């Protein structure tokens with residue numbers, strides 16, 4: 547026993563040593579989650595004006611509640627703070643309204659995840675704690691249930707439909723009209739007020755002119771951030787999430803100048819924060835307590851704009867769409883080829899599903915997912931011309947690096963499986 551214990555203690559000493567060394571490494575982050583994209587900060591530097599605009603649109607809820615059903619459209623490029631602005635506004639407005647004795651609720655629906663009218667309304671009901679039966683109701687019946695529930699409790703709600711262009715594209719103009727309908731005739735409808743978030747109002751071009759005109763008259767447009775604004779945002783978020791001394795103004799300025807709209811960057815706060823996060827992680831992994839400019843350079847290379855724009859586009863994709871994208875990336879790396887046939891992607895997808903313990907979808911669904919990835923520009927597809935046995939769909943990715951993308955997809959899929967998404 548003692549001998550085997552002796553060997554075990556030697557191994558234990560090694561594992562124990564490894565863990566002790568890891569634990570003794572200096573930490574850069576005092577709170578990683580407050581740097582994560584989902585985190586909603588207390589303040590939003592450089593979005594004060596837009597916060598005031600939103601407040602003025604919804605002021606009736608604490609002066610003449612029920613007088614109108616407001617609809618506002620927030621637009622802006624990726625990473626300009628549309629989601630954060632709506633959530634911070636929803637959180638603080640409802641808190642202040644409640645303090646004044648008005649019952650105002652807030653719900654934030656992600657239309658990338660909930661793409662049909664039925665799912666959008668069901669999610670609204672869920673977030674407002676409306677006791678909605680899980681099946682057997684039409685969208686209209688569920689909508690009426692929510693309105694009556696609010697009416698009985700004399701409550702009003704502000705509902706944000708985020709990534710509204712996905713819902714509009716997939717569900718079509720009738721579904722949009724059902725939600726946006728601008729008539730306020732029936733009093734009951736004034737229980738619900740809406741904020742729509744879309745990257746670009748042009749994407750709503752198919753709306754009927756009345757609806758489109760209405761939304762464009764109630765528009766809050768977020769401009770891309772300048773390098774100075776990004777510097778202030780990075781400083782504010784770093785103070786929240788990283789230990790003092792683990793970064794300095796030179797590091798923040800370097801990132802802000804890379805991403806700042808006035809310096810030719812995307813003006814994208816998510817990208818700037820992602821670079822800071824990756825730079826901090828690599829300094830911490832090397833056992834260093836300070837982020838260097840070299841860490842930032844490496845982080846910028848690893849969060850290339852393409853990878854980042856893809857990561858933003860697929861952040862809320864269904865898990866099997868991600869498994870198919872990962873299969874394409876893996877197969878392109880394995881074969882070294884520039885294009886893949888649908889059949890071989892499907893074969894790889896079945897193997898990838900087995901690896902992650904997921905039940906593979908059938909061919910038609912796989913094809914639909916690939917077309918979806920193609921519609922959103924994440925993959926490129928073309929049908930094979932003559933000279934190939936039978937017609938097949940050829941698939942490729944116009945960007946890289948594939949190894950970085952594979953690592954990113956693996957982490958995203960594991961996180962979604964863990965969260966049961």
Ligand SMILES: Nc1ncnc2c1ncn2[C@@H]1O[C@H](COP(=O)(O)OP(=O)(O)OP(=O)(O)O)[C@@H](O)[C@H]1O
Nearest residue numbers: 583590591624625626627628629630779815816858
């Ligand atoms: N003014 C700001 N102050 C602090 N953090 C900000 C600010 N603007 C954006 N952020 C942060 O930057 C990240 C991106 O913001 P957000 O997700 O709101 O952008 P978005 O415009 O909704 O992007 P997308 O179009 O991809 O949804 C989030 O982590 C958010 O907390």
